[in-house]
Amino acid sequence: QVQLVESGGGLAQAGGSLRLSCAASGRTFGIYVMGWFRQAPGKEREFVASVSRSGGSTYHVDSVKGRFIISRDNAKNTVYLQMNSLKPEDTAVYYCAASKATFLPYYSDKVDYDYWGQGTQVTVSS
DSSP states (O other), X not given: OOOEEEEOOEEEETTOOEXXXXXXXXXXXXXXXXXXXXEOTTSOOEEEEEEOSSSSOXXXXXXXXXXXXXEEXXXXXXXXXXEOSOOGGGOEEEEEEEEOOOSSSOOOOGGGOOEEXXXXXXXXXX
């Protein structure tokens, strides 16, 4: 069991930056693939980015490539999402998630994730 707590959300202007953090409980953080998802009002939760257990492999959805960067620090039990060049369409509640699956280095389907944080709101104004 792992508990995830996101922080760092807030209000930003278009073109600005925010850095989300997700702190995980427990001593086994390094065994989980970590991911970030987001959900805008009236829309389904969508994948944003995922990072492998070691942090050596990452995958970002096309809409955020070149703008967002996922990373992790296993010594601090924390995964990050650096968001640059923000756009109004990035407005959503952002969730971090942990996957116990071991077959692939990262996962983009929410069904592959076992634990979820409570979410943090990101609002980008134009």
